[in-house]
Amino acid sequence: MEEKDEQFQKIEQEEGKKREIDLNTLFPQKGYDLNHLFPDEGTKRLLYELRRNKRDIERFIKSLHVEEE
Numbered sequence: 001m002e003e004k005d006e007q008f009q010k011i012e013q014e015e016g017k018k019r020e021i022d023l024n025t026l027f028p029q030k031g032y033d034l035n036h037l038f039p040d041e042g043t044k045r046l047l048y049e050l051r052r053n054k055r056d057i058e059r060f061i062k063s064l065h066v067e068e069e
Helices: 002-018 041-068
Strands: none
Touching: none
16 A cells, blocks of 8 residues: 555656746746746646636636627
8 A cells, every 4th residue: 555655656746847837937927037936836836726717717707798798
């Protein structure tokens, strides 16, 4: 059992390395290095999720306006 847990953690770590979030790409309009300001991966994921949720909400609102017309 412990070996499976260790293998699972290694796989998660490898996937996490592949999915590194570049905040400068996510928010290109900012004039400073966001990756330097927010080095913590948890914070980067939070900002990524917020950006994604905002986009989804904007799409939803836009679809509501189309139906009203």
